[in-house]
Amino acid sequence: MINVLNAREMEDLFSRLRKDYETFGAVEENGEVVFDKISRFSEVSEKKSRYAPKEFLISRNENVLSTPDTTRKAVFGIKSCDLKGFYIMDKQILGKDPFYTAKRNNTLFVNFVCTEQCAGGFCSTFGGPLLEEYQIQVVRDGENYYVLSSDEFSKYLDGFKEADLSRVDEMMSKFKEMSPPLNVEGIENRIKWNSILWKNFASECISCGACNYSCPTCYCFDLYDRDDERLREWDSCILGGFTSTSAGNVRNSLDERLRQRFYHKFVYYKKSRGEYLCTGCNRCVDDCPVEIDIKEVITHDYQSE
């Protein structure tokens, strides 16, 4: 269903949701956009948050021997690229990880669709910014908020003015015109195991793992014991210990680990789950201290190597 609401009506929608959910949103705090508890729709920032709000579903650090959190939360202002990350990782971890699953099933994401490309972003490459899968999706056009709701959530839009997609389609066409997709199709076949790219990246990379932490699709984690807790902590495939065992290390060198990261994103996940493990958010590029650009993996001319 699609409705069109004004700012006052968005507050009404917010109040309806607030009856059923604890409400969170992207807000500006000390000059940064972060996610926090909110009590009014007007508090929500439309800016891209400093970090992807991955923590709503995968805690940075939690005791996996505890009981999964089933608090019902509604999160306003998550960007389409960040939300899409959850839909993609669902294909590997939903229904398997009890913590992710409990949170995923109890969290409502109200995503904001960008109408202008953010600096460096390339979400149109992966079908963005309007999502095909969503719960409640908002596209703002000046004073008008176009609200798309999936069947499960359309009850919250009862009574608001119905609309059609024509204006949204128009805005999305313009978006894609201004920011055309990169040619990612078939990258899983073009990419080369022995490409010079991996060594080039390795000569710059300082193994900080920021690309993994900032990524809305990176789901890997480490488990370790501390006293009577067994803690899950976000892990990074760039770090040397990621594959080390008592028998040795499958990926001893940094170029092998960088290649693994990009093969996971553009080859392995495509083969195993049918999707690229990237949403074009550009966060890994923004946060990389040595300016390694994932877009180069897509656009590189492998054939001439």
Add this chain to the structure above:
Amino acid sequence: MITRVNEYVPNYTEVTESRKETRDVFTIATREKNAGIPGQFFMLSLPGVGEAPISVASGTGRNMEFTIRSIGKVTSKLENEKKIGIRGPYGNGWPWEEYDEILAIAGGIGIPPIRSLIQVIADKGEADKLEVLYGAKLPSDIVYRNEIDDWKRKIRFLLTVDNGDSTWNGRTGFVTSLIRESTVSRNAAAFVIGPPLMMKNSVLELVANGFSEDRIFLSLERRMECGIGVCGHCNLGEFYVCEDGPIFNYSKVKTQPELFL
């Protein structure tokens, strides 16, 4: 029936016996019955220390046993614990029921899942379809020393060591050298488990001896933390060893550059 809070929470079980196999390998037995099949693994844990993926060494329905090399943070402490955490079984098993003849090749500490297989096949009265080749580094590294004579009465079992010593009057040489002595037909399935180089050479030797690639199965080892396909550490290309393996048909993974690492 205990309802578990979540998949990560282990059941704690009493260790009823711990026996030394070699200087750094031991077997522990628990009170629980093995709900797994040969080739599957469990996550064993000690509170405050951590978890480790360990293949089950006993047959389905028997008391759970694990044969462990004392080498890592967790495995080096499991030998003398009275109580351990267990969750599983995870992964797939040897597809032994699908084939009329099986040649199992184990190197080093790869033997426990083959012991589980021997027990299950013997329990089902089908021992004559199985032949086992087992290679250890030194005579003192031979695991299940007290059980091998019994196995030899049930199945064809060939044993070799890489390097013999004054006490040794059996075969010497790599386990791969026994492949040409095997008496199974070339239509048999081959189940291979051991160090990467041993598996690689076994595959080469099997193929050279006329075994077909799509009947060769490898049990792979990788770093595993969750056992349920979510932590991301154990991938081999597009597969997670914990959920798609640990046993893979060689023909499905032979082009993976990281296969024998």
